[in-house]
Amino acid sequence: MTPPPQPAAARHAVGIDLGTSHTVVAHVPLDGGVADIALLPLAQRISAAEVQEQPLLPSTRYQAAPGELGDAWRQPWPAQDATEQTPAVIGRWARDLGAAVPGRLVASAKSWLSHAGVDRTAPILPWGAGQDVAKVSPLQASSSYLAHVRAAWDATHPDAPLAEQLVVLTVPASFDEGARALTLQAAQLAGLPRVQLLEEPKAAFHDWLVLQGSQLAEQLQDSRLVLVLDVGGGTTDLTLIRVEAAPGGGLPLLTRTAVGEHLMLGGDNMDLALAHGLEPQFAGEGQRLPAARFAQLVQRCRLAKEQLLAANAPESVAVTLLGGGSQLLAQTRSATLTRDAVRQAVVEGFLPPAQITDQPARRQGALRTLSLPYPADAAISRHLALFLARHAGDQLPDTLLLNGGVFHAHALVQRLTEQLALWRGQPLRLLHNPHPDWAVARGAAAHGLAQYQSKRPPALTGQAQTATKTVVPHIGGGAARSYWLVLPGQAGAAPQGICLLPRGTEEGTRMVLAGRRFALRLGQPVRFALVARSQGSAQAGQIVPLAGEGWVELPPLATVLPAPEGRATAKVEVQLQACMSEVGVLELRCVDTRDEAQSWLLPFAVRAAGPHPHPLPEGEGAKPTADRSPSLLWGEGGVRGSPLDAAIAHIDRIFGNQGQDVSPKEVRQLRATLEKTLGPRESWPLPLLRTLFDALLARAKRRRRSAEHERVWLNLAGWCLRPGLGAELDGWRLQQLWPLYAQGLGHSQEGANWTEWWVLWRRVAAGLDEAQQMQVLEDVAGRMQQTVQRGAKSRWGSYDDMLRLFAAMEAVPWQYRQEMGRWMLERLKRPDEPPHTWWAIGRLAARAPLAANAHLVMPPEAAQEFLQATLAQDWRKNEPAMFAAVQIARMTGERLLDLDEAQRARVLDKLRASGAPERWLAQVAQVQEMNAEDRRLSLGDSLPPGLVLVG
Structure with missing residues (x-):
């Protein structure tokens, strides 16, 4: 990705x-100065x-029902992708509507955009x-907010469209390259093809710097290391900036020396903590609210928190949950949330x-919900301690800048400054941030202005030259991290x-890695x-x-x-070139060593998610060759060596061209020959498996030479x-x-071939995908029924194998699985099933689910009939029914998926009475990872070594 060209018609820097x-949006004329930075009023329906x-x-x-909003969703302009059948609104009215109907509210899209555990481009x-x-997808939701901003800007600046301005878009410093790339994609979908990315803590510090004006050098003369702590709605960002006196005087030299790891911890977690605290007053002691009611409670606690x-x-605010339908008044409940209770929960909890x-x-x-990967520890103070131990050493920060709406609470500011002073052994200086809600946007605009003015011709005259004197100094530091290509180590x-x-x-x-050559x-x-x-x-x-670590x-x-x-x-010898582009994302390019004009820019794989290999899997990426130069993905897809060469030769002997x-x-x-060459197939690692598959795929045309070949x-x-x-690609x-x-079997009269x-x-x-699974499902369902009718005379292979295949269709709408499940319950009434x-x-x-996104799971109310059927069995004599009950009643921590407490208690009682394994009891009683044996039982097969499924 090349740096976006400076728009020739740009008249404003927009943050x-x-x-x-x-x-929030801030802007400043490019022929003005930092004193001209202003906020853009954003028109929205309230x-x-x-x-x-x-x-x-x-x-x-807010994703409204057809006709729910009348024509109001069309003004001030329709939300991106909204239609008559799928109306939607953005902004304050959306938030208020969602507080009453949380099941239609899209919130925390930014957190979802950085969540590598889901497909961020899927609806x-x-x-x-x-x-x-x-x-909508997290990408689409993020794009719709930017499209709303573009519409608001263009309405107030018809002669200077936003797409033609110098636009700086902020991201958390901890965003990985995938989340940054998706943020840029969201901007492009919103009609903003040229934007630059800026880290939010740097932007907040930029704003503080420009506010000092001519007093900046004096204000920082006693500072050596500044900690910027930015706590937003979804993330906590930690940044260290070193301050040095400039040679010969002038503005100080500023260098960003460290950023923290991605920490999905912020105001959303505080809202959850408050909701958990109030839940017993609405649900009863030891009980849980239904998912929709709890989501409503979270929204009410957020509003109360902001007030308190x-x-x-x-002193206090009433938190009220409305009932639903005809029970609107009868089910309405209220609880009081006090100012002291909120501050206690937020300060002592975080x-x-x-x-x-x-x-x-x-x-x-405990703060796990929304299926977002919140950190295990909500204590920001402990994350801060680890960050400083890693990056500050003996020189702890002497200056602190706080940003984010949570720091309106004086108690949080006081606790932080006291904690840092205790660690440092003496007080530190707290920089005043007069507007933490929009400092990031203002700082982004200031950064854009400074960038523009640094590239202006030196011949400036008159008022324009005067305006440039009070600009923000550059914050150096370059790439916040080092970037490494994974090479496999020696065995073990x-x-x-x-x-x-x-x-x-x-x-x-x-x-340029000039001394290295790659294939x-x-x-x-x-x-x-x-x-x-x-x-x-x-x-x-x-x-x-x-x-x-690290x-x-x-x-x-x-x-x-x-x-x-x-x-x-084809195979070419290339040289690797890497850079951090001017728009703020990592670029890796392979350049042909024989023709430097020929190169390939490598894209980040951010579209799909779900199961993933263990971090840093052995065998992936590159492998040193005999001349000690790493060779990227050499051979049949990724791994090279004499045992693999021999295995490919064996495959080629059976399925080759000749x-x-x-x-x-x-x-x-x-x-058996491959196992003799490579070891037991259960131990074949993921890279080796995919390499072998690529070899088989390349020779697929010869699979029909005989029935044996096909099987x-x-x-x-x-x-x-x-x-x-589970593996990329x-x-x-x-x-x-x-x-x-679609080609089907070449030897379709062979029952054994149908089984394979x-x-x-x-x-x-x-x-x-869903369409493909639906096609398989329809074929399997028809043949299963015919197999049942024909019994042993069926030529379509094993009924059990078709049954297992059907059960693996997790991507189809759950109603189809419910229908087939009911057919299976009827079959189970037969003694020979x-x-x-x-x-x-x-x-x-x-x-x-073992592999699909959790939104495809059958809802609890639909799963109850299947649970009741398992409970009617004698589990001491029917272990498969007991294991099925464990899967249906398993606790995930996600309210939308979990059965209620009473149902799980009934399952637990019967598990204990039936002598169930402790690990099965634990899965129903609390959120637990499946062990390898239970995962094999659920999947109906083993997994490649090192592969971890989302379930």
Whole structure:
């Protein structure tokens, strides 16, 4: 991605703070000065009858029902992608509507945009909403807020469209490269093709700097290290900035020296904490509110918190939950939230006293909901201690700047300053931030102005020259992290990394790994596993073990690079070049060593999510060759070595282009031959499996040479691609595999081939999309019924295998799974129905999907009939029914998915009476990870070593 050209028609620098809770816009004329920075009034509907301009636009979107809002959703302008059938509003009215109907409210889209555990481009918000609610993706929601900003700007500046201005968009300093890339994509979808990214703590500090005017040098003369602590609605950002006197006087030299790791902890968590505290008053002691009511309570607590933490706050606020339908008044309840209680909960819950040697707890805390990956420890003070221990050493910060609406609460400010003074052994200076709600937007505008003026011709005259005297100084520091390409280590050793971009590299500086040569495959999937580190120093090209703490896995660079025209594949020798672009994202480019004009820019794989390999998996990425130069993705997809060469040769002997004289026995023994070469297939790691699959896929045309060839190919291909996702480019692999479904079997009279056919598609089912799964589901359902009717005479393989395949269809709407589950319950009334049917029912109605997004799970009310059926069984004699009950009643911590307490208590009682394993009891009683054996039982197959499923 090349730096966006400076718009020739730009007349303003515009800073946009796309916040978790609010969006704010500031602007300044490019021929003016920092004293001219102003906020953009953002027109938004505040009720069905009124539109107002306000400086804060709540970052919320309400997905209304058709006709619910009349024509009001069209003014002041329609939300992006809203239609007559899917009306939506953005801003304050959306927030107020969502407080009453939380199931239609899209909130915290920014947090979702940084959540690598979901597909951020899929329509999943509002999270957990019913089928009657139109959903949008985190990317689409974020884009719609920016589109609203663009419409508001263009309405007030018709002669200077926002797309033509110098636009600076802020992101948390802790955003990884995937989240940054998605933020840029959101801006492009909103009609803003040229924006620059700026870290929010730097922007907040920029604002403080410009407010000092000519007194800046004097204001900072006693400061050596500034800590900027920015607590927003969804994230906590930590940044250190070193202050040095400039040679010969003048403005001080400022260098950002460290940023914290991504910490999804902010005002949203505080709202959750308050809601948890009030819940017993609404639900009863020991009881939980239904998901929709609890979401409403969270929204009410947020509003109450803002009132009680504001200046001149009242002593208390009533928190009221309305009932629903005909019980509107009868179910309405109120509780009192006091100012002291809020401050106690927020201060002691999020800033408890800590030692400088403390570290955050790793266990999962109570503030888990919305399926967002909140940190295990909510104590910001302990995260701060760890950050300072890693990055400040003995020189603790002497100056503090706080930003974020939560710091309107004096008690939080007091606790923080006292804590830092205690660690430091003496007081530190607190910089005054007069407007923490919009400092980031103002600072972004100031940054844009400073950038513009630094590039202006030196011949300035008159008023324009005077205006430039009071500008913000540059904050140096370059890349906040070092970036590394993962190389596999020796067997049993930690992987190694080669440094692509050292920490501190200035934006626009391109680092060339001149002493290294890499082999790059074209026309085949390639994957570059990347990690980053925000501490330590390194040089480009340096290779170190990726051991110890501080390494953070990034979204990989994964793609299929085009081969030369007329060739299916090719291999070229390339040189790697890396830079932190001027728009604020990492770029990695492969340059052909024979033709430097030929290069390939590698994109981040941020679209898909879900199951993922263990961080830093061995065998991924690159492998040193004989000349000690790392070779990227050499050979058949990623791993190279003599055992693999021999394995590929074995595959080629059976399925290669040249028809070889091989006996049916040799074909049947291919798997055993591969195990003799590579070891037991259960131990084959993910990179090796995908390499073997790529070899099989390249030879798929020869799979029909005989019935034996077809059976062996189907068996091995399914094993090597299971569970259909988990490695980058598995989506591409499924695209290549899927056309084989329409081709069907070449030897369709062979029942054994049908069995392998069903097993293949069950093993890769998690990687199929909804339409593909629906097609498989319809085929399987028809053949299952015919198999039942024909009994042993069926030629379509095993009924059990078709049953397992059907149960693996997690991406289809749950109503289809409910219908099939009811058919299975009818079948279970027959004495000859196999026990695997109970396993299938448990999978169909499970609380936690093994691979799909959680919004596809059958809702609790629909799953109850299947739970009741399992409870009617004698679990001492029917273990599959007991395991099905565990899957249906399993506790996830997600209110929208979990059964109520009474139902789970009944399951627990029966589990104890039936002598169930302790691990099954634990899964129903509390949020627990599945162990490998239970995951195998649920999936109906083993997983590749190192692969972790979301469930």
